[in-house]
Amino acid sequence: MAKIIESVPNISEGRNREVIEACVDQIRTTPGCTLLDYSSDETHNRSVITYMGSPEACEEASVKLAKKAVELIDLTKHEGGHPRMGCVDVMPFIPIKDATTEDCDELAKKVGARIAEEADLPVFLYENSASASHRKNLAKIRKGQFEGMAEKVKEDKWIPDFGGQRIHPTGGVVAVGARPPLIAFNINLGTDNEEIAKKIANIIREVKGGFKCVKAMGLLIEERNIAQVSINMTDFRVTPLHRVLELVRREAARYGVNVIGTEIIGLAPMQAFLDAADYYLQIEDFDPDVQVIENHLL
Amino acid sequence: MAKIIESVPNISEGRNREVIEACVDQIRTTPGCTLLDYSSDETHNRSVITYMGSPEACEEASVKLAKKAVELIDLTKHEGGHPRMGCVDVMPFIPIKDATTEDCDELAKKVGARIAEEADLPVFLYENSASASHRKNLAKIRKGQFEGMAEKVKEDKWIPDFGGQRIHPTGGVVAVGARPPLIAFNINLGTDNEEIAKKIANIIREVKGGFKCVKAMGLLIEERNIAQVSINMTDFRVTPLHRVLELVRREAARYGVNVIGTEIIGLAPMQAFLDAADYYLQIEDFDPDVQVIENHLL
Numbered sequence: 001m002a003k004i005i006e007s008v009p010n011i012s013e014g015r016n017r018e019v020i021e022a023c024v025d026q027i028r029t030t031p032g033c034t035l036l037d038y039s040s041d042e043t044h045n046r047s048v049i050t051y052m053g054s055p056e057a058c059e060e061a062s063v064k065l066a067k068k069a070v071e072l073i074d075l076t077k078h079e080g081g082h083p084r085m086g087c088v089d090v091m092p093f094i095p096i097k098d099a100t101t102e103d104c105d106e107l108a109k110k111v112g113a114r115i116a117e118e119a120d121l122p123v124f125l126y127e128n129s130a131s132a133s134h135r136k137n138l139a140k141i142r143k144g145q146f147e148g149m150a151e152k153v154k155e156d157k158w159i160p161d162f163g164g165q166r167i168h169p170t171g172g173v174v175a176v177g178a179r180p181p182l183i184a185f186n187i188n189l190g191t192d193n194e195e196i197a198k199k200i201a202n203i204i205r206e207v208k209g210g211f212k213c214v215k216a217m218g219l220l221i222e223e224r225n226i227a228q229v230s231i232n233m234t235d236f237r238v239t240p241l242h243r244v245l246e247l248v249r250r251e252a253a254r255y256g257v258n259v260i261g262t263e264i265i266g267l268a269p270m271q272a273f274l275d276a277a278d279y280y281l282q283i284e285d286f287d288p289d290v291q292v293i294e295n296h297l298l
Numbered sequence: 299m300a301k302i303i304e305s306v307p308n309i310s311e312g313r314n315r316e317v318i319e320a321c322v323d324q325i326r327t328t329p330g331c332t333l334l335d336y337s338s339d340e341t342h343n344r345s346v347i348t349y350m351g352s353p354e355a356c357e358e359a360s361v362k363l364a365k366k367a368v369e370l371i372d373l374t375k376h377e378g379g380h381p382r383m384g385c386v387d388v389m390p391f392i393p394i395k396d397a398t399t400e401d402c403d404e405l406a407k408k409v410g411a412r413i414a415e416e417a418d419l420p421v422f423l424y425e426n427s428a429s430a431s432h433r434k435n436l437a438k439i440r441k442g443q444f445e446g447m448a449e450k451v452k453e454d455k456w457i458p459d460f461g462g463q464r465i466h467p468t469g470g471v472v473a474v475g476a477r478p479p480l481i482a483f484n485i486n487l488g489t490d491n492e493e494i495a496k497k498i499a500n501i502i503r504e505v506k507g508g509f510k511c512v513k514a515m516g517l518l519i520e521e522r523n524i525a526q527v528s529i530n531m532t533d534f535r536v537t538p539l540h541r542v543l544e545l546v547r548r549e550a551a552r553y554g555v556n557v558i559g560t561e562i563i564g565l566a567p568m569q570a571f572l573d574a575a576d577y578y579l580q581i582e583d584f585d586p587d588v589q590v591i592e593n594h595l596l
Contacts, residue, residue, distance in 0.1 A: 006591065034594055052591065096591055188582070241579060261582040270568070270592045273579075277571035280578035281539060284486070284559040293304065293350065293394055294568045294596055296334055 002298065003099040005107060006036075006052040006181070007062065009091045011069050012084045014040040014047050019072045023088075024049055026064040032057030036267065045080025046089070050267070052096060055107045062091055062111045062176075066119040070171040075146040085142045085149050086121065086172035092179045096269045097298060098289075104178030105129045112162045112176045122153070122163030122173045129177035131161055138175055146172045180213070180235035183272060184265035187229045187248050190258045194220040197227035200251045204231070204244055211239040211247075226260065236272045242279045300596065301397040303405060304334075304350040304479070305360065307389045309367050310382045312338040312345050317370045321386075322347055324362040330355030334565065343378025344387070348565070350394060353405045360389055360409045360474075364417040368469040373444040383440045383447050384419065384470035390477045394567050395596060396587075402476030403427045410460045410474045420451070420461030420471045427475035429459055436473055444470045478511070478533035481570055482563035485527040485546050488556045492518040495525035498549045502529070502542055509537040509545075524558065534570045540577045 013019045020040055024047075027035050033053035040047040053061065066088050073087035091111065093104040105128055112123040130136040134157060144152045149167045152158045159165050160173055167173050189197055197218030204210040213235040221228050229248055233239065249259050271288070278286045289295050311317045318338055322345075325333050331351035338345040351359065364386050371385035389409065391402040403426055410421040428434040432455060442450045447465045450456045457463050458471055465471050487495055495516030502508040511533040519526050527546055531539065547557050569586070576584045587593050 004592070004595070036591070036594055052594070245579060259580060262580050263582055264584065264589055267589055267591045270590050273575035273586075273590065274571055276579050277574040281543060281571075281574050282557060282560050284561055286562065288571075291562055291565055292568050292571065293334070293565045294302070294592075296332055296350070297302070298592055298595055 002097075003055055003103055004052055004097040004298065005055055005058050005099050005104055006050065006094040006096050007058050007091060008048060008050050008094070009062070009065055010089045011047050011049070011065075011073065012045065012075060012078050012080070012087055012089050013069075013073050014045040014080065015042050020047050022072060023047070023065060023068050026068050027051045027061050030057055030061040030064060033061045041082070043080065044082035045078060046082045046084065055099070055103060058093065059107060059111055059114070063114045063118055066091075066115040066121055066174065070119045070121055070168060074170040075172045076170055078146070083139075083142050083145055084172075085144075085146050086168075086174040087170070088121075088174050089142075090126075090138060091174060091176045092127065093177070094179055094181045096181065097271070101128050101178050101180065108176045108178050115174065115176065116160075116163030119171070120163070121168045121171050122160035122166060124173060124175045125161045126175040126177040127179040132157070141175055149173055180237065181269050181272075183233040183236050183241070183268045185231045185233050185241060185244070186263040186265065187231065187245060187259055188221070188224075188261045188263070189227045189229070189252055190260040191227050191255070192220065192225045193255075193257075194218060194227050196252065196255050196257055197229050200248055201229050201231075203251055204229070204247060211244060213238040214244060236268075236275070240275050240279070241272055242276045300395075301353055301401055302350055302395040302596065303353055303356050303397050303402055304348065304392040304394050305356050305389060306346060306348050306392070307360070307363055308387045309345050309347070309363075309371065310343065310373060310376050310378070310385055310387050311367075311371050312343040312378065313340050318345050320370060321345070321363060321366050324366050325349045325359050328355055328359040328362060331359045339380070341378065342380035343376060344380045344382065353397070353401060356391065357405060357409055357412070361412045361416055364389075364413040364419055364472065368417045368419055368466060372468040373470045374468055376444070381437070381440050381443055382470075383442075383444050384466075384472040385468070386419075386472050387440075388424075388436060389472060389474045390425065391475070392477055392479045394479065395569070399426050399476050399478065406474045406476050413472065413474065414458075414461030417469070418461070419466045419469050420458035420464060422471060422473045423459045424473040424475040425477040430455070439473055447471055478535070479567050479570075481531040481534050481539070481566045483529045483531050483539055483542070484561040484563065485529065485543060485557055486519070486522075486559045486561070487525045487527070487550055488558040489525050489553070490518065490523045491553075491555075492516060492525050494550065494553050494555055495527050498546055499527050499529075501549055502527070502545060509542060511536040512542060534566075534573070538573050538577070539570055540574045
């Protein structure tokens, strides 16, 4: 049972292909890492890299990427639509298989210490790795952006966790932390009545007293003329897909409306689907690590 | 997307640990093969080895295993409760991931030719690889067992597919073939009325006009005092788990009985569970090869 962790670093370069490729190469050339995807946004002038690997492989790739980003990306010359505070702006670590949030947190702290030391880039720990509750939220850490960061880190509540009370002159600072696996899950309703989707979204949302780790909004998908409950499942291990779907089915039925389909946007861990199979098939004592043949290869 | 094939060779030795380990070692020492399980039955004097690997790795392991079995297992001295015709008695190849029945059939024919040549063991192709319909069923090929096989192969309809019209004097013959992935799936009912399970089994069984690739019987599980529909799903790609379960739920409801749980016995391919998740979660355009993170590692 090898631990698998996913990381989705964002770098502050979305235009210069040479720089982007040189950064992505740091992942490609690290044994034990599998590059899943990378995409660049020219308007944001930012690229998102998605890869996974063992904790050790992710550690190596992260440090290599930070060093390369410091070398090639100069924030004093950066402009783009997306808020940013560092050459590599954020580095989340997400547990995928046989790894816990604690494993990711331990990795984040190792990576943070090494990036400060080896890439000379001060590090904020964020999300599940934050050293204080006001430092959990990435947007709050990043507020003031690169241009304001040299002043911000002088405040007691914004001293970086690693690398001293300073920023790298061209590289800025980076946020590193463990976060749960997020799944973007949309539920399509057999109605063009947007209000029904909004009402259901309000029932399932954590902030309205619904399910923990569920963010939701109701909207109309104009191309298809159907109402949709659009959901971010911020931790499917706390609230699983099937529980949300079953409540949405039940609440929609109150209006005589059916669920006509759902969408999983992007990637999700196998466990999220195995949990659904286990629930709906009512399997007794299901042990996926043993009973799912392919798990013996992972 | 690497092809993964499972093989479950049975050898005619279930008592002598040294011989069993020497045979299992042929799998352990073949790069690209993962040993999943092996178990021996002393009464049957037979061992079942389960492993998986690339088609190339399975080919190597199969030929090595046949050579070792011919070397160490003497059927003229074999006694045991299970019918057998060869030192390695049967070698099925089962598609698990990104592999088709055709891939397994191709592998079976390569392995059959090499075993006849390199291990001097005549080979019958069976199941999906059989050269005639009367040679599909293993029990029919094996009828007469080792002791009757030298005479049987003289009949025109029982000439081995590879290795000539003869048997190996101590090793006998072996059946090699492609077969679909079989899943043992039991459905437990909230009743102690065995008759209800029997009626439902008769509704879903292929031989009674039910689902293709479904074998089923109804029985009483005495330890729990519940009725069970015990099912062999001989090809979940033809009839999936969820379709059988939904019909059983519906038929049981006719007697006011609920499904209280199900059992997956042993191992099953991930696809069987992803198919269930896809169905019950109503996912639109689900693409597991892309969307399930771990699939990028397989």
